[in-house]
Amino acid sequence: MLEQHTIGPIPESERTGSARGVFGIWLGINMLPLTVITGALATTLFALPFGVAVLALLIGNLVGGVFMALHASQGPQLGVPQMIQARGQFGTKGAALIALVAWVMFMGFYISNLVVGAQSLNGVLPAVDPVVALIAAAVVSMAITTVGLKLIKLVITVSAVVIGLLVVASFTWILVSGVPSGALSAGHFSVTSFVSVIAVGAVWQIAYAPYVSDYSRYMPSGSGARSAFWATYGGSVISSVLVLALGCLVGAVATGSDVIGGLASLTGGLSTAILLAFAGASALGNAGNVYCAVLNTLTVMETFRPGWRPSVRARLITSGVLHVIGVTVALAASDGFITSFTNFLTVLLYILVPWSSINLVDYFIIRDGHYDVAAFFTPGGGPYGTWNVAALGVYAVGLLVQIPFMVLPMYVGPVATAIGGIDLAWLVGLAVSGGLYWLVARRTLATDSNLPVTA
Template identity: 45%
Template sequence: MQQRPRLTESTTKIVTFERRHIRPIPVTERHGTTRGLFFVWLGINMLPLTVVTGALGPTVFGLSFGWTLVAIAIGNLIGGLGAALHASQGPTLGIPQMLQARGQFGYFGGSLLALIALVMFLGFFASNLVVASQSFAAIFDSDNINVGIIVCALIALVVAIFGYDLVRKMMAVFSVIIGIIVVVSIVITLSNPATFAATPELGYNTAGFFGMVAVGVTWQLAYAPYVSDYSRYMPADGGAKEAFWATYLGLVLGTVLVMVLGAIVGLHATDGDIMAALGGLLGGFGPLVLFAFGVASAVMNSSNIYSGVMCSLTVFETISEEIRINTRARVLMSVAYALLAMFGAIIGKDNFLVIFGDFVSMLLYVLIPWSAINLIDYFVLRKGEYSVGDMFERNGGRYGRWDVVGLVSYLIGIIVQIPFMVSTMYTGPMAEPLGFVDIAWLLGFAVPALVYGVWKRAKLGSTQREEGALV
C-alpha cells in the first residue's frame, strides 16, 4: 500500500516562503491539491482585465451581446484544452513550464522561448496594473491613475516575493469573493432595462466573430507558459489527470463568467474606459464592485510576476554558469520585473485599449507554434518520458544546446502565419480575400506540429537505431 508523503515544513506552516525556484519539486513537497489548483485558475481570471477582454466583442469587433457570448464560449473551450494539457505535464516533471522547453529546443534554445514568455508576462502585468488603477480612479473620480499603478504594483510584488504558497492561497480567497460579486453584477445589469436599449449597430460579422473566438483561444493559451508552475506541486502519481481537469474547469468557468459581464459592459463603453462604464451600469453597487476588482487585480497580478521571474531565472541560468539561482536572485528579479512593468503601464496607459488589442493579437501568433511543438513532443513522441536532470546540464545532455528541429519548426510556424495575420499593427496580404477572418493561428498550430512531429520522429528513430547498433 502506497504511503502518503509525510508532512514537511512546507505543509505545516500557514504560508511557506518559496526556496525551490526553478528546481524540481521533491515528492515530499508535493502538497498541491485538486481543489487548490482549481481555485488558482478560477481566481486568476477574476480580474478587471478579463472584463475589458469580454468587452472587445461589442467595442472592437462590432458583435451583438448574443454573438459575443457564443464567440467567448467557443474560444475559451478550445483554448482551455491546450492550457490544461500543458498543466498535466507539471506533476510528471515537477519543473516550471518554460524550463520544459529545453526538451524541445535545447538548453539555450529553450531560453529563447522563455524570453518570449517573459515579454508576455510583462504585458499582462502592465495591463492589469492599468485596469486595476482605472477601477480605483472611477471610485474616487480621479483622472490620475499613476498612484494606483504604483500601489497595485507594490502589492503584487509583496505577494510574489513569498512565492507559490501565498500566491495560491490569496487567489483561492479572492476567487470566491469576486465570483459572488460577478454573479450579482450580471444579474443587476441584465435586469436593467437600459442594458440592451441602444445597440442597433451591433450584430454578426464573420471577421468580428472569428476575431473574438481567437481572443478566447489566446486568453487561455496565454496561461500555457506557466500552468505547470503551479501543477508541479501536485503528486506525481495520478496528479496529471487531476491537474488537467482542475486547470481546464477553473480557467474556462472563471473566464467565461467574467467575460460575460464584460460583454454587457461593452455595450455601453463609449470612451474606452470599461471600468467606469461598469460602475455606471451598477449604480450604488458599482463602487463596491470596482474596489473589489481593483484589490483582487493588485493581489492576483502577483502570478504574472511569479511566473515571469521563473522565466527570467531560466534565461539568466543559461547566460553564465557563474550565476547562482537562489532566493536572493529570485527576490531581486521580482523587484526589477515589477518596476519595469510599472513604468511600462504608466507610459502606455493613455492608449491602453489599442495597445492591449495589438498585444493580444501578437501574443497568439507567437504562442501557438510553441504550444503545438510542446504538445506533440510530450504526448505523441516522448509520451511524457524526459530526463529532467539533463535539462539542467549546460551542454543540454540528450537535448543538446540548440535543437535545430524545434527551432526551425517554430520559425516555420511564425512564417506561415504572416500572410494571414489580422491586426492594427500589421495585416497580411491574404487577410482581405478571406474577409479579414483571422485563420493565421490555425496554420500556426497545424503546420509546426506536422513539421516537428515528422522530422523529430525520424531523428529520434535514427538515434535509437544508432544506439542499438552500438550495443
C-alpha cells in the same frame, strides 16, 4: 515561510499541491477588470450582438483551454517550470529564446493589470493619484510574490470567491435595472468578426500555456496529471467566460469607450464594492504574473550559467527589479491602452502558437511524457543539447506560415484579405508546426536510443 524552490525540480516529498488549489488559482486569475475590458471588445470593436459575442468567446475559450490545460498536465510529471521543460524540445540555449517571448507576455499582463487596476480605483476614489495607486499595487504584489506560490494561491482563491459573487451581482443589477431597448441586439453578425472574437477567446487561454506548469509542478507525479488538466481547464474556462460575458454586456449597454467607467455607471450602488474589489484583485493576481516572470528570468540567467541553482535571494532580487520595470512601463503606457492591448493579444497568439504545438506534440506523441529532467540542468544539455536547430527551424516555419493569414491593424495578409479579413493564422500555425515537428522529431529521435520514441 518563504518558498525555497526556484527553477529546480520539486522533490516528490514536497509535492503537496492539490487539484482544489490549482482550480482555485485558475478560477481567480481571470477575475480581473482586464478580463472585462477584453470581453467588451466583442461588442464594441467587433460590433457583434451580445448573444453572438458570448457564443464566440465561449467557443474560443473551450478550444484554447484544451491546449492550455494540456501544458498544465506536464507539471506533476516533470516537477519543473514550463520554460525549463522547453529545453527538451529546443535545447538548453534554444529554449531561452522561447523563455524570452514568454517573459514579454508575463510582463505585458502585469503591466496591463496595473493600468486597469488603477483605473478601477480611480473610478471609486478620483482623488487618489494614479501614480500612487500603481506603486501601491506593485508593493502589494511584491509582498505576495516574496512569500511564494502558497500565498499566491491563497489570496487569488479568496479573491475568486469575492469577485465571482460580485460579477453575478453585476449581471443581476444591470439586467434588473433595465437594459435600454435594442441594446442586446445592437451590432451585426459577420463571419469576420465572429471568427476574430473566437480567436480572442482562444488566445486568452493559450496565453497562459507558458506558465500553467509553474502552478501544477507541486502536485504529486503519480496521480496529478489528469487532475491538473481538469482543475486548470475548469477553473480557467469558467471564470474567463463569466467575466468576459460581463464585459460583453457592459460593451453592449454602456455608452463611450471607458469600459470600467461604464461598469461603474451601470451597477449603481454596487459600483463602489465592485471597483474596489477589482482594484484589489488586480494587485493580488499580479503576483502570479510576476512570479512566473521571475522564473523565466532565472531560467534565462541559468542558461548562461550552467549548473547554477538560483537561491531564494536571487528570486527576491529579481522580483523587485521586475516590479520596478513594470511600474515604470505602466506609467508611460496608459494612453490608448485598449487599442495597444488588443494588438498585443493578437501578436502574442501568433508567437505562442508554434511553441505550444511543438511542445504538445513532443510531450504527448513523441516522448509520451518521458524526459531526463536532470539533463535540463547540465552544461551541455545532455541528450537535448544546447541548440536544437531542427526544432527552432520548425518554430520559425510556424511563424512564417501564419503571415499570409494574419489580421493586424498595420497589416492584413493576402490570404486573409481574399477571404474577407477572417483570421485563421493561429489555426494554420498550430497545424503546420505540430505536423512538421512530428515528422522531423520522429526521424531525429528514432536514431537515438537514449530518448524514447512512442509515435
